[in-house]
Amino acid sequence: MKTIGVLALQGAVEKHLAKIKFSGNKGVAIRTNEELSQIDGLILPGGESSVMKKLLIQNNILNTLKSKIQSGLPVFGTCAGLILLAKRIENDQPTLEALNITVQRNGYGSQLESFEAPLTYHLKVLSEKKAIFIRAPVIKAVDPKVEILAKLDQTPVMVRQKHLLAATFHPELTENSAVHQYFIKEIC
Numbered sequence: 249m250k251t252i253g254v255l256a257l258q259g260a261v262e263k264h265l266a267k268i269k270f271s272g273n274k275g276v277a278i279r280t281n282e283e284l285s286q287i288d289g290l291i292l293p294g295g296e297s298s299v300m301k302k303l304l305i306q307n308n309i310l311n312t313l314k315s316k317i318q319s320g321l322p323v324f325g326t327c328a329g330l331i332l333l334a335k336r337i338e339n340d341q342p343t344l345e346a347l348n349i350t351v352q353r354n355g356y357g358s359q360l361e362s363f364e365a366p367l368t369y370h371l372k373v374l375s376e377k378k379a380i381f382i383r384a385p386v387i388k389a390v391d392p393k394v395e396i397l398a399k400l401d402q403t404p405v406m407v408r409q410k411h412l413l414a415a416t417f418h419p420e421l422t423e424n425s426a427v428h429q430y431f432i433k434e435i436c
């Protein structure tokens with residue numbers, strides 16, 4: 249059994265904790281640097297990336313988290329969490345600067361605030377058919393060392409770079425737990 253943290257400064261924390269528990273592991277809400285050092289992996293949830301960034305700085309966690317990621321802490325960022333992980337953000341400053349992708353915040357536009365769509369998965373273990381997008385970012389570019397795990401039409405929506413996993417959609421909101429299981433089993 250692994251201990252998986254969910255950053256709980258802001259955003260959609262509970263549903264991630266439930267998925268972790270459902271997959272037979274221990275989920276803990278993370279609010280301090282001390283809690284950060286007691287986990288096998290971390291989920292950065294959806295929410296508002298600018299608010300989460302502010303709280304990471306205010307609570308003095310940003311630099312600790314950055315160095316933990318550099319030394320190999322497995323992290324799964326969903327939606328706002330993917331924005332926090334990205335190295336490049338169009339018209340904005342990056343936060344953790346870890347994942348080699350370029351992102352556009354709210355890139356699907358206001359007409360498509362929230363939608364559900366079938367994905368093409370490039371990995372067999374990920375069997376989730378429909379994905380939920382909420383004011384989602386768009387991945388505009390990925391470096392060659394970043395693996396594309398799922399696409400919506402031609403656009404990557406789930407990517408992996410070694411110990412970092414990120415999705416522009418919300419796998420905690422659909423019934424299937426395959427994405428969480430993949431992160432915990434294969435990456436943590």
Ligand code: GLN
Nearest residue numbers: 294295296297327328383
């Ligand atoms: N639009 C949000 C942001 O820019 C992300 C939305 C989400 O996490 N559901 O941070």
